[in-house]
Ligand SMILES: CC(=O)SCCNC(=O)CCNC(=O)[C@H](O)C(C)(C)COP(=O)(O)OP(=O)(O)OC[C@H]1O[C@@H](n2cnc3c(N)ncnc32)[C@H](O)[C@@H]1OP(=O)(O)O
């Protein structure tokens with residue numbers, strides 16, 4: 455059995471199934487580029503048949519990414535599979551991932567099909583896919599709650615039809631590590647042609663065991679592909695987290711004895727990019743990528759780490775991308791230092807004009823703030839996607855009055871397609887007043903489904919980063935704004951979300 459473990463990232467597909475995490479095509483491409491830097495083996499870029507937006511995202515990623523295999527999910531039917539193949543047509547290496555549920559519950563209640571019908575449909579789907587592409591993954595949805603005998607028949611049949619990867623998901627996060635590992639091991643023993651395919655695990659985190667279950671699927675079960683997402687993003691409580699599972703395999707190589715291709719130094723940048731794009735904040739005590747993952751507050755620990763780092767650290771912060779700042783960026787820094795830091799953070803701006811715009815914003819911020827941290831830079835390049843695109847709505851200025859006992863009032867000046875607009879309103883608080891002011895002019899009719907504030911670098915001198923999630927006619931978009939003034943950051947986030955709602959070229963993918 456191979457010692458190589460394939461890392462299959464599904465941030466852009468299962469990750470996007472987190473309510474509120476839908477991403478635009480350009481956001482998905484930016485994340486795909488970071489996944490490529492990370493040297494992820496397979497990037498599941500979306501579900502081509504779900505929407506034209508998702509199709510275009512997969513197609514764009516397939517045309518841009520060279521070093522990772524690009525994959526699209528599809529139901530087990532000809533239409534979905536043909537759509538996936540079409541989206542992947544220009545990929546350097548493409549994979550069709552087709553699935554159908556095999557558990558009694560899903561077959562009877564959801565698909566309303568008999569097991570024999572499911573078996574036939576699975577075979578037919580893989581046969582159809584194999585005529586379009588060589589690399590075919592088959593997933594038995596709700597595999598862990600399936601009858602082992604029936605599941606083994608399905609898997610044997612789809613391998614005979616040419617499936618090259620077999621995935622046995624714990625779709626609802628019901629598994630226990632030891633039991634899941636044994637389940638996979640016994641299945642592999644029972645399926646006569648099991649050695650003709652790579653076995654894969656895809657675990658959900660409903661009971662907080664997705665990483666442990668995935669590792670057991672590998673160690674006990676013999677799987678050689680793990681499906682995971684950055685920050686553990688994903689449907690409901692999420693998926694197995696890439697950063698945790700990869701660092702477990704690397705840190706405990708003595709136990710797992712496996713190699714992964716991942717360039718771990720890009721992990722923190724990937725985590726920040728996904729967090730800022732989706733508005734899903736990473737908790738400070740999150741393993742590997744949380745702000746406190748390598749922080750020591752108590753004297754005995756600090757003393758130990760100063761004497762010998764490994765007294766309290768099992769990984770090196772630098773190995774996952776917590777680079778110690780060698781150059782402090784501030785108002786006296788030049789373009790080269792700024793560009794260098796962007797590069798280190800994995801941010802690729804696609805034109806000199808985009809770099810110049812970002813640099814101008816950096817200087818404006820540096821005038822108000824003595825030290826600029828990495829989080830500040832990521833925030834300012836993310837405000838308009840960092841691509842230097844002309845947005846329809848642009849923030850100009852804001853004034854607000856609030857006094858105890860008085861109803862707060864805000865006046866916002868912004869531009870709409872270049873035309874300056876002044877708007878004002880009262881509100882329950884200054885943020886509410888500024889949103890109402892903008893809405894009184896734009897009249898988007900969108901519903902706000904999330905408002906969150908994150909102080910992005912430590913002290914009260916830091917920038918506040920605000921995420922606003924708006925929903926209109928089934929479309930969900932996230933806007934992000936950053937500024938040392940939290941009310942200004944909020945107005946910027948609101949306008950950024952409106953830009954996405956009004957944008958034609960950035961098509962928002964459908965929710966799963
Ligand atoms: C465990 C997972 O993460 S699975 C992936 C989840 N991701 C998504 O659902 C992607 C986003 N989804 C969508 O955009 C839509 O649901 C679509 C385009 C896929 C399908 O839309 P619709 O055709 O309108 O169907 P709808 O979503 O209402 O129902 C799903 C249908 O697919 C069937 N189906 C579900 N899974 C499968 C499958 N793997 N293979 C074949 N058919 C399936 C269901 O039985 C149902 O059929 P029915 O209409 O005959 O009852």
Ligand SMILES: CC(C)C(=O)C(=O)O
Nearest residue numbers: 553593595596623625
């Ligand atoms: C379609 C499969 C891989 C899936 O997402 C699941 O079962 O959770």
